[in-house]
Amino acid sequence: MNKSLLGAAFLLLPLVSMQGHATDVYECLDASGERSYQQLPCPKGSTTISVKETANKSSGTSAIDITATLYSIPDCRACEEVRDYLLYRGVDVVEFDVSEDVELQNELRELSGKLNVPVAVIGAEMITGYDRDKLASALTTAGFVDPKASKE
Template sequence: MKQVTIYTTHNCAYCNAVKMYLKQKGVKYTEFDISRDLKKQLEVAKLTGQSSIPVVIIGNKVITGFDIQQLNKLLGLQDFTGKKNRKIL
């Protein structure tokens, strides 16, 4: 499975939703709370050009916000129809 990193803050509803979704799917991740780490805040700004969160990094791909379709696609998980997302080569 690809490495997953999440940039969050403690009071962010969408951050909590992303974490809960990944836990439900059995996906392990590394979390950084940017409200407590200026260096990580700067990383988010550099990665996305903005300061909005959550930011999810899967491999070398960046997702901003809670985008279930993108999460499923990049992690090879099933979508809401029960079909496994296929990777296009």
């Protein structure tokens, strides 16, 4: 696929992702006090803080629709954490599995300078690894309005 087609596909993906579907995201607290966000119920030995059903953006839950792009690979715990945190916050996620796609690997290397995952792109910001504070900051910078805050 040439770069112009890849670019066009990349630009259209947020439009397609707005159709989305509902997903439950669990906020968990483990014995050491670490929070995690996941699509499966919290594991034994941890406490469920909350369960949130995410829905597509057609529900009008955010003043600005934000779509995050996530470069990931299967069986990557940090990738799952990023995806689940963004879903928990009500953000649409367009995910690219770079494990076997050379063109996506090259795109990721060009974007981040490395071939490491996860890499999330939110607005103009790129976040490598799972850093909840950086993800939240990027969402704020991109104009995301937390659906919970807008209901108050």
